[in-house]
Every structure is written in structure tokens, then in C-alpha cells.
Amino acid sequence: MSENQNLLAEQRRALILDEVRRRGGVRVNELTRKLGVSDMTVRRDLDALARQGVLEKVHGGAVPIVEASTHEPGFEAKSGLELSAKEDIAQAAAALVAPGSAIALSGGTTTYALAHRLVDVPDLTVVTNSVRVADVFHTAQRLAAKGQSGATVVLTGGVRTPSDSLVGPVADQAIRALHFDLLFLGVHGISVEAGLSTPNLAEAETNRSLVRSARRVVVVADHTKWGTVGLSSFASLEQVDTWVTDAGLPAEVRTEISERLNRLVVAGEASGDGAGEESGEESGRESGQESGEGASAEA
Template sequence: MADNSNLLAEQRRALILDEVRRRGGVRVNELTRRLKVSDMTIRRDLDALARTGVLEKVHGGAVPAEAARTHEPGFEAKSALELSAKEEIARAAAALVAPGSAVAISGGTTTHALAAHLTGVERLTVVTNSVPVSEIFERARRAGEGAGATVVLTGGVRTPSDSLVGPVADRTIRSMRFDLLFLGTHGLSAEAGLSTPNIAEAETNRQFVDSAGRVVVVADHTKWGLVGLSTFAELAEADTWVTDAALPADAARTAREHVREVLVAPAG
């Protein structure tokens, strides 16, 4: 793809679409470097192309329309996206946890960032289906740091995002009740609710939602409007959505019509 910051919007979008089709997907940060335009310009281009139906936006980029609902990026690929937003969301979400709580943490890179802020909470019981989340607490235990949370890893079949899903995970989760659930998601929208490309992960997340006293979704602004293959909860089933300040005002207004509480990090 040529590096040309003077391209007309139509030319730039044609180049983007060609790259999506040729490579099977693109990332926003790659396009901003190659085309020498702003992040916002690329996102507007992707929005315009998505409206025509030739591609669909996914977290951090876009894929061909026919692949969007089943595209599941790996944990490492997602870890590099929206780092500052995830850290702000993690800090704000951690403030919701009281000592002695029973907390469930689903898979995802934002929930992984959250886990690092919870290792010091006293008398915490954590149930998770995320291998990376469990490793955060295990490293703290081995280093003699943190408050020594009791951690239960559900078991199950590992997904590309390093989550454990399937019947074993589902049975474990159904047998428990949690004060708080911190829930990551591939996408959320008013129409499709919370969704993921992985059908088995959707069922496991559904079990988490059913077992939680309070459901807290942790997801940055780029997740708004994305739709995966399988919906696992309606927006109204979320008690709180913790997101970042880059969420557009119209999206925030729409979300507040469905979610009981939308917290924008950094708080204050």
C-alpha cells in the first residue's frame, strides 16, 4: 500500500478495501502509519466502508464482511490494542471491589489488565476461565506479593484468546455464585447486546452472567458497535459498563438507555 497522505477519501478507501481483501484483515494502527493520516480519519473510512457492507469493523481494525462475525483474534494480538484505555478501565473497575468479595473474571485482555489491580485486595476469592488472569495471581503468590487471593480456574477447552470454555467450565460456573462479575466482550451494541465470535465462549459467558449478583462489563470504546457471531447477554443485563473517555457522546447516550450505569474512566 502506498504511503500517500494526499489521497482523496475515495482513493484511500479503495486502497484500504484492497488491503482488507488481500490480507484478510487490517489494523487501524497499520493504516495510520502507511497512509500517514490520523486514527480518526481511518476509523471514519472504516465506518464508511462498513456502511456499504464490503467489510466489517472488528476490535482494532477490519476484516472482510463474510469473515467478521467469526473472526477471533488471539490473546497476544488483542493485548497490543488500546493499552492506555485498558489500563484506565482496569483502575476504575478495581475500585468497585470490596475486601472479602467473591469475584468472577471472564477471559479477555481488559480483564487481564484488571487482575493486576486486584492482587492486593484482602480475602478475595476469584473464579476465572482465563489462563492469563490466573497466572497474574499465581505470579503474585510466588513472589510473596499481594494479599494471597484464593483462585479457582474453571478448566475447559482453551480458545485462541486463552479462555477456557465448554461443558467443564460451564458446570463449574453454574455451581457457584459471585458478588461481582467482570466481563470482557468482543463487541457490544444496542441491537445485538454482548457478543463473541466463539459459540462455546458465548455459552460460558452466559453461565457467568446467570451466576453473578452484579455484572460489570469492561470494554473500551472500540468495542461499541461490533457484533460477533453469538450473543450471550442483552445490554440490559449489564449493571455497569466501565469504558474510556474516547467513547463517542452518541454511543454513551445510547448505552445509558440500556445499561444501568456507564462509568467513563478515568473517574473524575
């Protein structure tokens, strides 16, 4: 009996989706043999993935849904996907933030989840181009006890995107004048070939500005973002210091990207503390960061 029979449904579905994307389609009987589960279990998994809109069921199996590289889902459409994964990622990422830090949070539903975890961290300075993220901190300040100081929030100007990010020349100029210790970056897609990408050209340029201004770059993205490629790339994997993801990321992918990242944090796999396991070898780039060299600056 296959060892994969005991996988959680979420992990099993991640493996199925990876097979579909990697091979361009799979049959039900192939998945039952690979995963060591019943035909009915596989069909339920395919139904669930089809409802999420990440694959299309066909007679006897499934094929990937090919979206235009310019397709950009709205904030509300994305906010209901992978909720447990985003919460795990947010918890693990929040542990990287020290009191008194200057941090930046890009737009996105995962950074939005992270913002809720950071409202109680003392003396933060938060730079963001996300209207939703700024609202989290402003709401927390209004609800705080009288006399209690909250984070200092800098919201860039700019043109609003479907994902409620502010982008364009106004945002870029504001960001380029600033410097922050940590950037938490949500992404539309991540892959070896394309690096970090987005379907929005203006957002790509604003994200480049965020990366240039950050001492360290932390990507917060669930496993479904792996293999997705948007219209415009804005950073390579080598410019990322840490990727915080969830347990649905297949083992073979973890091995593949560990050679390109200083640090991979898999949220939800630690022994009960939710911090996640870490993999990947530290390289000379990390020692350069600690001495003040911004590894996120573009070559």
C-alpha cells in the same frame, strides 16, 4: 473554529471510527469540516486507524473493515491494542471491588489488565476461566512476603480458545455450581441490537453461565468494542449493571446506551483521580440487586 479542534488524538480517532462504521465510509474533506482540523491531521488519524486494523484507507477517505462474525483474534494480537484505554478501565473497575468479595473475571486482555490491579485487594475469592488471569494472581502469591495470604483462585477447566479462555461443558458445569458478588466481563462486541457477543459459540455459552451466576455484571470494554457484533449473543444490555469504558466513547453513544444501563463509568474523565465520570440513571433494577435479587439472571 470547531470545538472539536482541541480534542485529544485518541478521542478524535474514536469519532472518526464511529463515523466510518455508522455511515459505511467517509471522505477526508467531510472529516476536516466535522472535526475542524487540517487535511494532514485527518490523514494521519486515518493512517493510525488503518495500522490498528479497524478501517481501510481508500482514495479520498476510508471505509470499515468487514470481518467475518466468526473471526476471533488471539490474545497476543489483542493485547497491543488500546493499551492506555485498558489501563484506565482497569483502574476504574478495580475501585468497584471491596475486600473479602467473591468475584469472577472472564477471559480477555482488559480483564487481564484488571487482574494486575486486584492482586493487593485483601481476602478476594477469584473465579476465572482465563489462564492468563489465574497466572497473574499465582505469580503475585509467589512473590508475596512469606506468610502473606493472597487471593483464593478458582480456575475452571475446559477447552482453551485463541484468547486463552477455558470454555465448554467442563467450564460451564464448574461455573454453574458457584455464586459470586461481581462478574467482570470482557467482550468481543457490544451493541444495542446484539447486546454482548462473541465469535466463539462455546465461549458464548460459558459467558451465559458466568452471567447467571453473578449478582452484578460489570462489562469492561473500551470504546472500539461498540458496534462490533460477533456470531453469538450471550447477554442483553439490560442484563448489564455497569459498563466501564474509556473516554473515546462518543457522546451520542453515551446518551443512547444510558437509557439501557443502570450505570456507565467513563474512565479517565474525573478530575485527576482516574475513577471516571458516571452517567445514566439508576433504575428499580438496582434497588432489586441490593435486596439480593440477581439482575444478571436471564429471564
